[in-house]
Structures are given as C-alpha cells and as structure tokens.
Amino acid sequence: MRLWPRSLLGQVLLAVAVALLIAQAISAVLLYRSSEQRRESAILHSLAFRLESSQAERHERRERRIRQHDNDEDDDKRSSLTREKDKHDRRLPRALRLEITDKSPLADGEQRDLAREKALRTILSEEDARIGDLVVLSRDPHHDAAFARIAGTQFELPDGELVIAGLRLTDSDQWRVARVFARNGDQRALQTLVVQTAVLYLVLVGILALLLRRITRPLAALTNRVERFARSQDTEGQIEPTGPDDLRRLIAAHNAMEARIVAMLDEKDVMLGAIGHDLKTPLAALRVRIESVEDETERARMAAGIEDITRSLDDILSLARVGRASEPPERTDLGALAAAVVEEFEDMGQPVTLADGPRVVAPVHVTWARRALRNLVSNAVRYGGTAEVSLDREGNDAVLRVSDNGPGIPTDRIADMMEPFARGEASRNRETGGTGLGLTLARAIAEQHGGRLVLTNRPEGGLMAELRLPLG
Incomplete structure (x- = not known):
C-alpha cells in the first residue's frame, strides 16, 4: 500500500497534516507537563500551608467566620443548585485537613514519596519551619483510617489519591498530619486540544486544499497537453492560461514554444522533401546511364553503389520523419504484424522463424512498427546468420524479441550501438557493416510509441533485441 501520494496536491496536504499533527502533539505534551507541574505545586503548597501551625490556625479562624456568616445570612436562600454543588465539593472535610497524632502517618509496607518530600522540605525551610522529621506518601483514600471514619456520609470523592x-x-514529639486530595489528571485540556486540532484541520487543510487546487488544475492540464503534444506535435487544443500569474506565464510560454517547435518541424519536413527530391532524381538518372556501361561486372558494381546510397538516404529521411505521423496509432495484432515481416524474409530465402506466442493487441503506427521489426531482423540475419522472432506480454508492455546466434556486442558498446552511424563492423559495405542507422531508427520508433529498445547478450551466445511497446 502506497502511503505517500503521487500528486502535488496530495503530498502538500499530507505534509501539512503531518506537520500540524506533530505541532499539536508537542503542544499537548507541553500543556500536560505544565498542568502536572501546577497540580504538584498546588498540592505541595497546600500541604505546607496546613502543616504550619500559625498559618493553619489563622486559616481555621477565617473559615469559622465565613461559615458563621453563611449560616446567618444565606441558610434560607441557597438554591437546589448550590446544595448540589456543596454535596459534590471535592475539598476534604476540615477534620481530615490537619490532624495531630502521636505517630507517623507512614504505615507498614508503604513507600515514602521522596520527590515530593524533598520539594515540601524546601518550601517549609523557606518559611523557617523547625523540621524535625518529615514524611510524604500517597494512599488510596478508601484505605485511609481517617477517611474511613467519615465513609458513608454526604462526602464523596472522584477518582484520585490522598497525598x-x-x-x-x-x-x-507529636506529628502534624495534613491531607490533600489529588484528583486524577484532568482530561478536559486534552479534549479541548483534540477539538482545536480538528477545527484547525478543517479550516487550515480545507483552505490550503482550495488554494492548491487552483494551482494543480492548470498544472494537470498543462501536463496532459505536453503528453498530447509529444505524441502528435499538433498545436490544436492548446490550453488557455489560467491560475496564478506564474502559471499563466508558464502556460503562455509553453504554447509559444509549441508553435515554434511545429514551425521548425514543418521547415525540416520541407527541407527533407527537397533534399530527397534533389538527391534521388540525379541518382535515378545515374542509374539509367550506367546501363550503357558494357562491362557487366563494373555495371553491377556501380548499380550496387547507387542502390546503397539510395537506401542510406531512405534511412536518413525515415529517421528524420519519426514522430511526425499524420495518423493516430491503430490497435494492431502484433502477432500478425510479426508474421508478415517474417514471411517477407522467408520469401527471400532468409533463415528467419517465428515462435508461438500469445495474441497481443497494442496501439501502434503499423508502418513504423513494421520498419523497426524489419531492421532488427535484418541485423540479426546479417551478423548472426539466423533470426528467431517471438512475441510476449510482460505487465503493461508488449515485447517483440529478435534473437540471433552471432557474436553479440561487447557490453561496454551496447549503448553506443544505438547511436546514429555506429556499426559493429568498421566498413561502409552494406553486406557487412551497413550504414549504422538500423538500430537508431528502431529505437526512435520505439520511443515514438512510448516504449524502448533493449539490447542484451544471450548467455548461450548471440544478441537479443527487445522492442517493448506499451499496450495502451
């Protein structure tokens, strides 16, 4: 399963979402730590306040005055809502807040909370408390003897612990024992953060998606246009500049570039047509004139030279015209196309065979595909003596293979052999070295169809040429 999206829109949105998630996670950790620090500070300062005798007494007198005032003024006026709040008051009863006892509150089997004990000692020392011994521990309130004495009364506690x-x-010799109820961590801050994150995702990612769509739509249209132009070299269907100014300028520049490319290709075709006409006409006249040569051997040699020049000229013109097909590709049975090419060589008495294979249909320019396959078979026969043609399907590719039993190609020269005028044999003799355009033309035709030409040496000897063409 692909987790990273392919499109620009998907990648940017995913990156923003991940960055926002990381930022919110860091914020949650910091908020939680801050909340815990405030909670611990409140617990320790409350314990210190209750343990100090003078402050504890002043606090008790203040509470008595407040309680007396409430009893005199508000007893008959409290609403049911206020009574409900008092019923669930989370503060401990006054009897549990400070207790004077003869023994330490640490029971057998309990562990001292050394971290809190150290912090509380620091607070009390700052208040000049005369500390003889200090013990801090945590306990389940329902396991506390003092708390058990008020169990069953109106006092209720949420989940938490007694510090x-x-x-x-x-x-x-007496111990002052103070108790503070510490509730479990408050989840409301975390819930608030989750809601905040969801709102941020909706607002930020939503707005960003709208902005990115305004950018990626013209880019997608431009990409499709470039792909169409690469196949057809036709200026029909150019897209209108849309989106931000940068994209508008890019699309306008691309449209202008297409027009210049088409103009240059048209000029090239005109020039090639003129070259072909200007060269082939005198070659044809020369072919007629050599018929007057009496020496048959010399006449045959001259005719072969003229034919060699004519074929080389045809190859050059064909290579220059690849990619300028006037008609769209046709869905063609490649098995039938391969059989037709093999039959041509068989009619000339060449040792070319076609292996059985599946029926494969692909969109191709038939004339060019036949030319590419013919060039590969011709090379195999010239250098290997025989050629075996096969057709297969691999994934989304149709694969036409031509194998021979020749000497193959040195590994370091395989890429060079597909360049123009590169030959396996140094001479210009068509019977041995040829002009060096066959493989170049086959590669150009494969690339015109969106495929490729692959050359590999066979382990058992010889060369295998694969013409890979996309199925759709």
Whole structure:
C-alpha cells in the first residue's frame, strides 16, 4: 500500500497534516507537563500551608467566620443548585485537613514519596519551619483510617489519591498530619486540544486544499497537453492560461514554444522533401546511364553503389520523419504484424522463424512498427546468420524479441550501438557493416510509441533485441 501520494496536491496536504499533527502533539505534551507541574505545586503548597501551625490556625479562624456568616445570612436562600454543588465539593472535610497524632502517618509496607518530600522540605525551610522529621506518601483514600471514619456520609470523592504529609517539629514529639486530595489528571485540556486540532484541520487543510487546487488544475492540464503534444506535435487544443500569474506565464510560454517547435518541424519536413527530391532524381538518372556501361561486372558494381546510397538516404529521411505521423496509432495484432515481416524474409530465402506466442493487441503506427521489426531482423540475419522472432506480454508492455546466434556486442558498446552511424563492423559495405542507422531508427520508433529498445547478450551466445511497446 502506497502511503505517500503521487500528486502535488496530495503530498502538500499530507505534509501539512503531518506537520500540524506533530505541532499539536508537542503542544499537548507541553500543556500536560505544565498542568502536572501546577497540580504538584498546588498540592505541595497546600500541604505546607496546613502543616504550619500559625498559618493553619489563622486559616481555621477565617473559615469559622465565613461559615458563621453563611449560616446567618444565606441558610434560607441557597438554591437546589448550590446544595448540589456543596454535596459534590471535592475539598476534604476540615477534620481530615490537619490532624495531630502521636505517630507517623507512614504505615507498614508503604513507600515514602521522596520527590515530593524533598520539594515540601524546601518550601517549609523557606518559611523557617523547625523540621524535625518529615514524611510524604500517597494512599488510596478508601484505605485511609481517617477517611474511613467519615465513609458513608454526604462526602464523596472522584477518582484520585490522598497525598499525606507528616511533620514532626524539633521541639515536639507529636506529628502534624495534613491531607490533600489529588484528583486524577484532568482530561478536559486534552479534549479541548483534540477539538482545536480538528477545527484547525478543517479550516487550515480545507483552505490550503482550495488554494492548491487552483494551482494543480492548470498544472494537470498543462501536463496532459505536453503528453498530447509529444505524441502528435499538433498545436490544436492548446490550453488557455489560467491560475496564478506564474502559471499563466508558464502556460503562455509553453504554447509559444509549441508553435515554434511545429514551425521548425514543418521547415525540416520541407527541407527533407527537397533534399530527397534533389538527391534521388540525379541518382535515378545515374542509374539509367550506367546501363550503357558494357562491362557487366563494373555495371553491377556501380548499380550496387547507387542502390546503397539510395537506401542510406531512405534511412536518413525515415529517421528524420519519426514522430511526425499524420495518423493516430491503430490497435494492431502484433502477432500478425510479426508474421508478415517474417514471411517477407522467408520469401527471400532468409533463415528467419517465428515462435508461438500469445495474441497481443497494442496501439501502434503499423508502418513504423513494421520498419523497426524489419531492421532488427535484418541485423540479426546479417551478423548472426539466423533470426528467431517471438512475441510476449510482460505487465503493461508488449515485447517483440529478435534473437540471433552471432557474436553479440561487447557490453561496454551496447549503448553506443544505438547511436546514429555506429556499426559493429568498421566498413561502409552494406553486406557487412551497413550504414549504422538500423538500430537508431528502431529505437526512435520505439520511443515514438512510448516504449524502448533493449539490447542484451544471450548467455548461450548471440544478441537479443527487445522492442517493448506499451499496450495502451
């Protein structure tokens, strides 16, 4: 399964979504740590406040005054909503907040909370408390003896723990035991962050998607146009410049470039037509004149030279015209096309065979495809003595293979052999070296169809040429 999208729109949106997710995750971690630090600070300062005798007494007197005022003024006026709030008040009853006892609150089997103990000692030391001994521990409130004494009353606690601190002053044998209820981490901040992230995704990614669509639509249209132009070299159907100014300028420049390319190709075709006419006409006249030569051997040699020049000229003109097909490709049975080419060579007495294969249909320019296959078979016969043609289907490609039993091509020269005028034999004799355009023309035809030509040396000896053409 592909996780990374192919399109520009998908890649940018995914990158933004991942970056936003990472940023929100970091924010959540920082918020959680800050919340925990505030929670711990509140617990420790509350314990310190209750353990200090003078502050604890002042706090108790202040609570009595407030409670007396509430009893006198508001007893008859409290609503049911206020009573419900009091019922679920999460503060511990006053009797549990500070207790004077003769023994340490640390029970057998319990562990001291050394981190909180160290922090609380620092706070008390800053207040000049006379610390003889200090114990801090955490306990389930339902397992606390003092809390058990009020169990079953109106007091209720949510999920959490009791943080208990016991302080014995240096001049006293009694312990001051303070309790603070610590609720479990508040999930509301996390929920808020999740909702915030969802809103950010909807707003940010949504707006970004709209902006990117304005960019990627013209790019997609331009890509399709380039692909069509590469196949047809036709200026019909040029797209109108749309999108941001940069893309408008790009599309306008591409349209102008297409027009210049087509103009140059038209000029090239006119020039090639003139060259072909100007060269073939005197060659034809020369072919007629050599008939007056009495020496038959010399006449045959001159005729062969003229024929060699004519064929070389045909190859050059064909190579120059590849890609300028006037008609669209036709869906063709490649098996029938290969059989027709093999039959041509068999009629000339050449040792060419066609292996059985599946029926494969592909869109091709028939004339050019036949020319490419004919060139490959001709090379195989010239250098290997025999040629075997086969047809196969591999994935989305139709593969026409031509194998021979010749000497093959040195590995370091395979790429060079597909360049113009490169030959396996140094002479210009068509019977041995040829003009060096056969493979070049076959490669150009394959690329015109969106395929490729592949040359490999066979392990058992000889060369295998593969003409790979897309099926659709």
